[in-house]
Amino acid sequence: DIQMTQSPSSLSASVGDRVTINCRASQNIYKYLTWYQQKPGKAPEVLMYDASTLQSRVPSRFSGSGSGTEFTLTISSLQPEDFATYYCQQSYSIPWTFGLGTKVEVK
Amino acid sequence: QVQLQESGPGLVKPSQTLSLSCNISGDSINSGRFYWSWLRQSAGGGLEWLGRIYATGSTHYNPSLKTPVTISVGTSQNQFSLRLNSVTAADTAVYYCASESRGLQLFLYWGQGILVTVSS
Numbered sequence: 370d371i372q373m374t375q376s377p378s379s380l381s382a383s384v385g386d387r388v389t390i391n392c393r394a395s396q397n398i399y400k401y402l403t404w405y406q407q408k409p410g411k412a413p414e415v416l417m418y419d420a421s422t423l424q425s426r427v428p429s430r431f432s433g434s435g436s437g438t439e440f441t442l443t444i445s446s447l448q449p450e451d452f453a454t455y456y457c458q459q460s461y462s463i464p465w466t467f468g469l470g471t472k473v474e475v476k
Numbered sequence: 477q478v479q480l481q482e483s484g485p486g487l488v489k490p491s492q493t494l495s496l497s498c499n500i501s502g503d504s505i506n507s508g509r510f511y512w513s514w515l516r517q518s519a520g521g522g523l524e525w526l527g528r529i530y531a532t533g534s535t536h537y538n539p540s541l542k543t544p545v546t547i548s549v550g551t552s553q554n555q556f557s558l559r560l561n562s563v564t565a566a567d568t569a570v571y572y573c574a575s576e577s578r579g580l581q582l583f584l585y586w587g588q589g590i591l592v593t594v595s596s
Contacts, residue, residue: 370540403582412572412586413523419580456523460581464538467523 371395371459375468381476388444390471392457397437401461404433404442407470408453416455417442447473478502478510480573480587488567488594494560497550498573498587505554506531510575513583514547514558518569528576529556543567568594 372395382388392402400420405413415424417433420440430445444451452475457468484496496514503509513528527537529547537545543566546559560567570591574583 401581405583412574412589413583414586415582415584418582454521458523458582463536464540465525465581467525470521470523 370464371398371462371466373457373459373466373468375455375457375471377471378469379472379474381474382447383476384447384449386447386476388447388451388473390442390455390473392435392440392442392468394438394440394459394461398459398461400436401459402433402435402440403458403460404431405456405458406451406453407456413456418460444473478575478585480575480585482571482573482587482590484571484590484592486591486593488563488592489596490564490594491562494558494563494567494592494594496558496571496573496590496592497552497555498557499550499552500554500556500575503575505549505556508578510577510584511536512547512556513574513576514545515572515574515583516567516569517572517589524569526558563594565594568592 374393376391402420404417407413421433454470454472479501481499488494508531511528514526527547544561550557570589572589573587575585577584
């Protein structure tokens with residue numbers, strides 16, 4: 370299985386901050402990485418796929434980059450509705466696997 | 477807009493079988509647009525993909541699972557089901573059904589999730 374490692378596991382930030390979340394794959398997954406946002410009590414929702422393609426209706430303050438084994442999700446200016454947990458998922462080979470998540474909390 | 481809804485018991489005894497159903501609305505299970513998947517999320521937060529079924533009936537499962545899993549088309553129209561045999565406390569989790577977009581291979585639509593506790 371491809372292992373996905375996210376860092377940090379949590380971070381504290383303020384509204385307006387620039388936030389960066391990292392995801393590392395245990396082997397080359399090319400561009401096949403999806404980012405999800407999950408709020409308490411809700412199912413995850415797609416933010417970004419193919420590493421850098423923004424899902425429709427997702428605000429442009431979210432951006433993704435990377436390829437191969439190293440990926441980054443950036444929120445350019447954190448908004449109140451962005452406090453949530455973020456997960457990366459590889460879609461290169463079955464079984465699909467997820468990172469353990471990064472919780473973005475209020476500073 | 478595809479909507480998914482999980483149903484089933486919230487409490488299962490150890491060594492018994494966990495059975496859940498997912499009702500699909502807004503699309504047909506036979507449309508070929510999606511793979512129909514089950515995932516779960518433990519209390520620690522980790523998301524785990526269990527497996528999927530396609531319109532043709534073909535299935536893929538996560539080979540890393542310790543508990544045997546079966547995904548099938550449901551007995552009622554536009555449903556698919558999950559069975560886990562001989563469950564243990566480690567199978568306690570929120571279980572989600574989701575539609576996996578063909579080609580992009582991302583989980584586009586999700587059910588609200590159902591908490592299943594394995595306990596005597």
